[in-house]
Amino acid sequence: MLGYRTVMDALYFSGAYRALAPLSRGCGMIYMLHRVLPARENAFQPNALLEVTPEFLEQVIIDNKAAGIEFISLGEAYRRLREGDFARRFAVVTLDDGYRDNLQNAYPIFARHNVPFTVFASSGIASGTCELWWLALERIIDENREVRLSFGDIKETLATDTVADKYAAFARLSKWIACELDEHAQRRAIRDMADGAGLDLEGMCRSLAMDWDELRLLKSKPLATIGGHTLGHHAIARMSEEDARDQIWQDMERHQHELGDIPEYFAFPYGGRTAAGVRDFELVHNLGYKLAVTTRPGQLFPGHRSYLTALPRVSLNGLFQKRRYAELLREGTPLAIYNGFRKINAV
Ligand SMILES: [Zn+2]
CATH class of the missing domain: 3.20.20.370 (Glycoside hydrolase/deacetylase)
Incomplete structure (x- = not known):
């Protein structure tokens, strides 16, 4: 195509x-x-x-x-x-x-x-107070060599070491957040991920x-x-x-x-x-x-x-x-x- x-x-x-x-x-x-x-x-x-x-x-x-x-x-x-x-x-x-x-x-x-x-x-x-999840996800993936996912039944570790890994992880996680989780669960998921990665979501929102x-x-x-x-x-x-x-x-x-x-x-x-x-x-x-x-x-x-x-x-x-x-x-x-x-x- x-x-x-x-x-x-x-x-x-x-x-x-x-x-x-x-x-x-x-x-x-x-x-x-x-x-x-x-x-x-x-x-x-x-x-x-x-x-x-x-x-x-x-x-x-x-x-x-x-x-x-x-x-x-x-x-x-x-x-x-x-x-x-x-x-x-x-x-x-x-x-x-x-x-x-x-x-x-x-x-x-x-x-x-x-x-x-x-x-x-x-x-x-x-x-x-808004999570700005698409920007949070970019930052979490950018600043870490792996991202641990622990949400409900989902327990997984994604490699985010190389640039290609990072793009693959972003594609996977953004689809999960935007398409597979409901609108309330997606915010809990990004809060969990931000907590795990030490990202201050409110600080990020206020800075941008x-x-x-x-x-x-x-x-x-x-x-x-x-x-x-x-x-x-x-x-x-x-x-x-x-x-x-x-x-x-x-x-x-x-x-x-x-x-x-x-x-x-x-x-x-x-x-x-x-x-x-x-x-x-x-x-x-x-x-x-x-x-x-x-x-x-x-x-x-x-x-x-x-x-x-x-x-x-x-x-x-x-x-x-x-x-x-x-x-x-x-x-x-x-x-x-x-x-x-x-x-x-x-x-
Ligand atoms: Zn908008």
């Missing part, structure tokens, strides 16, 4: 993406980022897809503007989708989770280029994420919008409806208490098909959110007006930090191919 990178390069260098543009281009797009920080040297970076450099982010903004794309706030995108105002193609920038590097490294770029942005902050992350004071500072900037992202960053489609509602509602209340307003916009944690489904799209609507974004890949089309709590996004993936890949995403080609040229993917 051809690799994704090979397909992207073939689309680009053949010029096929230009021919496909009338089919693949939407009226706008919502970019998704997580962390913005300088490139790291480590050989083991299993979460590298969630990080882009400040230089790449700035280049993408410059190239989008040169292509005639207007950067607007999420609130303005909501208005345009509702009113069918598509005179000019637009882009919205969103960043998930609430990492401190958003304030330190991304904000100065947004300010320099007058780009509105939305940070979807999980209140558990801002309070330092903005606290409420920093979120208040960010919210005071005219370009910023702060959205909700659940209390504990769970894949809510894997929870009971009661638990899912609780996760969303408690997060909204906490935002109101700390930041003064109930958030109007929401991002589903993880946000793929198994993390957010039709029940959840309705749930966030019924709880009062105006608009919600997933991580399903896609540009925006006028028909999304009927699916405002199930919007797709365009991921700026740290493994694809080249201008040509960003151009393909801007033209929508890989996203349209992924969706079989269906414009709406919300069921």
